[in-house]
Amino acid sequence: QVQLVESGGGLVQAGGSLQLSCAASGRTIVRDVMAWFRRAPGKEREFVAAISWIGGSTVYADSVKGRFTISRDNAKNTVYLQMNSLKPEDTADYYCAADINRIRPSPLGIDYDYWGQGTQVTVSS
Numbered sequence: 001q002v003q004l005v006e007s008g009g010g011l012v013q014a015g016g017s018l019q020l021s022c023a024a025s026g027r028t029i030v031r032d033v034m035a036w037f038r039r040a041p042g043k044e045r046e047f048v049a050a051i052s053w054i055g056g057s058t059v060y061a062d063s064v065k066g067r068f069t070i071s072r073d074n075a076k077n078t079v080y081l082q083m084n085s086l087k088p089e090d091t092a093d094y095y096c097a098a099d100i101n102r103i104r105p106s107p108l109g110i111d112y113d114y115w116g117q118g119t120q121v122t123v124s125s
Contacts, residue, residue, distance in 0.1 A: 002026045002114040004096045009119030012086055016123075020081040022096030022116055029053050029072075033099040034079040036070060037109060038092035038121075045095070049081060050105035059105040063089075086123045093118040 008020040022034070035050035049060045049070035058070055069082040079096060097112035106112075 002098050002100070004098060004114055004116035006094065006096045006116045006119040009094060009121045011122045011124065013124050014086060014088055016086050017082070017084045018086065018121060019083065020094055020096075020119060020121070022079045022081075024077045024079075024098060029074070029077050029098065031101055031103065033102040033105050034072065035097045035099065035105065035107075035112065036079075036081045036094060037097060038090075038094045039118075040089075040092040043092075045109060047107040047109065048094070050099075050107065051079065052103055052105050054103065057105055059107055061107070083121070086121075088123045088125050091121060091123045093120050 003025045006022045012018050033052050036048040037045050038048050039045040047061050051058045051070045067085045072079045095118045096116040098114040099112045
């Protein structure tokens with residue numbers, strides 16, 4: 001089993017920045033993919049970004065390209081989401097996910113095996 005714990009959420013003004021972290025435990029992330037999803041109030045969960053542990057290939061949702069950056073720290077078994085130029089539309093609960101034994105990042109939530117509890121991000125106007 002893999003446990004994922006997100007942190008770093010909070011309240012920020014539009015145009016500001018925030019960095020989310022997701023620490024994995026239970027196994028070492030090696031030949032896997034980790035990703036961030038989000039669910040805004042009244043909306044379905046949507047893909048944000050994903051990264052492969054081998055090679056560091058990334059995939060981003062069009063809505064966050066150029067503003068968000070996903071990265072990983074292999075030694076810390078942790079994935080990050082640096083969010084810049086935040087907009088009120090980014091307000092959501094953000095979830096970390098892990099796709100075991102996947103090489104190429106996937107934007108599909110059904111591909112992921114483990115999920116974190118979520119961390120709330122609120123962007124004020």
